[in-house]
Amino acid sequence: MSIIKTFDELKELYAKNKELLSLRECSHEEELSYENKRCRREILVCGGTGCKSSRADEIISNLNTEIEKAGLAGEVTVEITGCFGFCEKGPVVKIEPDNIFYVQVTPEDAEEIVTENLVNGRTIERLLYEEPTISQKVKRQDEMSFYKKQMRIALRNCGLINPEKIDEYIAAKGYQALGKVVTEMTSDDLIKLISDSGLRGRGGGGFPTGLKWSFAKKYDADQKYIICNADEGDPGAFMDRSILEGDPHSVLEAMAIAGYAIGATKGYIYIRAEYPLAINRLRIAMKQARELGLLGKNIFGTGFDFDIELKYGAGAFVCGEETALIRSIEGSRGEPTYKPPFPAESGLWDKPTSVNNVETFANIPEIILKGAEWYSSIGTATSKGTKVFALAGKINNVGLVEVPMGTTLREIIYEIGGGIKNGKAFKAVQTGGPSGGCLPASSLDTPIDYESLQAIGSMMGSGGMIVLDEDNCMVDIAKFYLEFTVEESCGKCTPCRIGNRRLYEILERITKGQGTKSDITDLKELGQTIKDTSLCGLGQTAPNPILSTLHFFMDEYEAHINEKSCPAGTCTDLLTYDITDKCIGCTKCARQCPVNCIEGKVKQLHVIDQVKCIKCGACYTACPVDAITKK
Template identity: 75%
Template sequence: MSRINSLEELKELYKQYSEGLKIRQDHSKHDCSEHCNRYLTVCGGTGCKSAESDKIVENLRNEIEKAGLSDKATVEITGCFGFCEKGPIVKISPDNTFYVSVKPEDAEEIVKKHLVEGEFVDRLLYEEPSVEKKVQRQDEMSFYKKQLRIALRNCGLINPEDIKETIGVQGYQALGKILTEMTPDEVIDVMNKSGLRGRGGGGFPVGKKWSFAKSYKSDQKYIICNADEGDPGAFMDRSILEGDPHSVLEAMAIAGYSIGASKGVIYIRAEYPLAINRLKIAIDQARSLGLLGENILNTGFNFDIDIKYGAGAFVCGEETALIHSVEGCRGEPTNKPPFPAESGLWNKPTCVNNVETLANIPAILMNGSTWYSSIGTSTSKGTKVFALAGNINNVGLVEVPMGTTLREIIYEIGGGIKNGHKFKAVQTGGPSGGCIPASHLDIAIDYESLTSIGSMMGSGGMIVMDENNCMVDIAKFYLEFTVDESCGKCTPCRIGNKRLLEILTRITNGQGVPEDLDKLRELSQTIKDTSLCGLGQTAPNPVLSTMEYFLDEYEAHIFEKRCPSGVCKNLLSYEITDKCIGCTKCAKKCPVSCISGSVKEKHVINTNACIKCGECFNVCPVAAVIKK
């Protein structure tokens, strides 16, 4: 492909390349005979690639060639479908068939049965956990029914390494539109009216941030994409960059035009090699077509993008710490004001937006602010992507309209709690968020609602916990993370969080005292009020929220020296009940030989010698071993 010199040329290319993608995009009911052309898309995200999805692509192509169907079936690698629990995934269009947990050796059967004989490979279809029923079509799966994919609109649809497919789904059309039809102020006005707020955690209005940066005069301004995704269990930004990198590049160029910037930087953690590789491919492709670089679409607008690697420091998700890291300095936050919009990278006006925020922008400009603002709630517009993980049946990425309830996400999209266990809590907002109990399952998810119950939106982590989780131990886990990730610049965060962790450790070790409850509350509030940046200010949230909603567990640890969930080892003991059948499995498995008893007789544990490894509990065939 040669350089694209005008919006008209880009529109012509869209018409040309969109034809092959229409069948993949059409989710209507489709009766497909054996003569239909088929399009097979295979998940090529990090998780699926580690499970040999590249080999699946190779085997499918080989089997299609063997069957003489090369002119009737096409196989493409794509980005993450979101249903990570069931990868690798193979989707066949136009019939919208969705095969899960596919292995390379399944390629022969898929081609033979589905493409040649016109039958489904029943064993590879997804089975709904609630009704134990196989589902053939993606749009009939509960995991997808309530989702509205805007930021993820092209993930699982296009080949992220082929810019032709991006152009075929209107890629760079929004950039062409604003460069030829709109002033920077008009673009910012659209963003303001759309109601889009930053998806990185702060929730600051995007249009307002751009307006601030535009108002400052400077010979150079910068756009920074924050791809330093550090929340435990979060992978939203990584999946967007792996599945639709051009949407982020286009949005950065749009932001650059709006504020008067000609340079962009993507700050991405080095632990994302696939995302980095696809970003490099996308940048090279966009430059070769004149969609990045000098005189884009012959409009006189210049904008180019570089990639900078982060070393994985959680604090570098904070925009001032991120900027210092890009400059080659230690990643530490600074007091604001001045804000980066006034004095950011190299002391120049800088806009920092995260990946998910940017991925929404081309869609907003193509569909209009009214369209986007009609989705969501009065104060939180649009959709939000969540990384749904933990003790839940359907682990993966979900994108839902703001205002969707936690119950809908966990029980309808997520398929409920694993193994029929009882829901206890859900942690939203990563280590900076709070643990939300069952009494708040029907709360509508938006920025203000989550804050009102002691949690936060954050970047979108959502960890589900059941009755086997100890909430004191959960609070300790998140404090361990924030203590490790503190940059150490301010005393409240550096010292205060360490003291919080020490208190929690004492409690889980059975050494807690009643005064510890007051100390936890007072110290948490002091840290929130006096820390320099968002990491320190929100670090006590897991402690405060678990104390508010699960105080009985703290009291059991302190007053009864007991862990109700049987998690904290120092407060745990095992006992063999009268259910014991004397099979001797527990005695044989015990690593310290502290279990005695004859065959077919009840066994006994020497609690003084027991190291509480839990092997007896795990191997007992009749559940005769209990935790106390």
């Protein structure tokens, strides 16, 4: 392909390419007839990290082999895509234009998919998803409860296009937003449009994007920078990584648009080195964009220059904070700096810099193409648009979900997420990662927006959402997040470096049965002090998991301290395993015990030596008659 010199040339290329996605974007309103068995078909195979680790590449290879054997070469094509979002049931294979959605596919299923589905027109029932609440198989993606309430804007191309083919991104109107901006709009027009849309930063802070760009624009400098924060480090979070793996061009296009807004010609994507697939696809996308003249010099013949460079992070959680990230790009230790000055005035190499995260950028092209009014009509009064969440934990449908702001926690967990695994009782949902809070069942009808979550002691964060059930101990959960924060603290400020470690030590004492009543007061007072005095957002929000669990689950703290017991049966130091009269003397427990602390003869009651017992639970799991109690 030759360099695209004008916006009109891009539009012409779009007109030629849009047929590439015709089968994938059809309405699916009518079932297709298989009378003509050689009609055109496409097989889309999820190529996200999760599915690739479950042999997606082998599935693609086997499908191509079977298509060749069946004489369907030229009639059926196989394409890799980004993440469909339904990670719990990967690898995912989708047949278009039928919209048939197969889950947990293996390479060995390729022959049956081709011969049964493509040749004979018979759906393979065993590969269909079964709704957990009604035990019913679902054939089509648009009929699945996981997708019904979703609205995909940031994820619009994930699972639709091949992320390694720029032709397919252009067929999805890719780079048209950039063309429109640089040929038809001033930077002030652009910033006003983004401001009017109500888009707020999706990295956790929720700062208005248009306002952030306006700050960087007003400072004069010989060089300005755009930074994409792809240092996604929350435990259980994979939203940004999946966007980069499935739709890298949308982020490149949005960064160029942001560059035009503030007067920057250079961009950096700061991404963790441990995300090799996202890095590889970004490299491919950047190379393709440069070859077409969509990155680099004189974009669309307008005189606007913008190019992007990758910078790799080493996995430090604190580098998700924008000033620490900037220091890391400069080659210094990743530590936050005092504000002001803010990066908009003095950021990378002391030049005006605007930092946004991946999901924020992914929204930009669609807002420009569809308008501020369209975007601002979605969501709530103060939180516009949609939000992507990584739904994980004790939930039936683990995966990426994108919903309009204002959707309730209950809708996400029970309608999209399919409820709690194994019929267990819901206990809490942790939102916002290590910086967020744990919310109980009484908060399930809370609408998801920045202000509502903050009002009840949690936060949106970058979009981690971990569901907890009756077997989770909330004191232990708070300790888990504090341990993470202590390990990830840069150590620059005393409240975070020392204060969080003291919080962790108190929690550790409590979970070992050594807590005292004064510990509750100490946790509250020290937690609030750390929030008030820490240098950056990591320290300021680190106590949230403790403060929220103290507020909503005080009874569990009191049980640990007053009764020296863990109601959830999680804290091993507080557990006691006993063998009851139900014991039939089968000896299975004794054979499974790793420390030989169980004694008893065959067909006689067995006894556990409590001094030797290490509370591993092997006996509890092995007993066939539920004769062992855990309390």
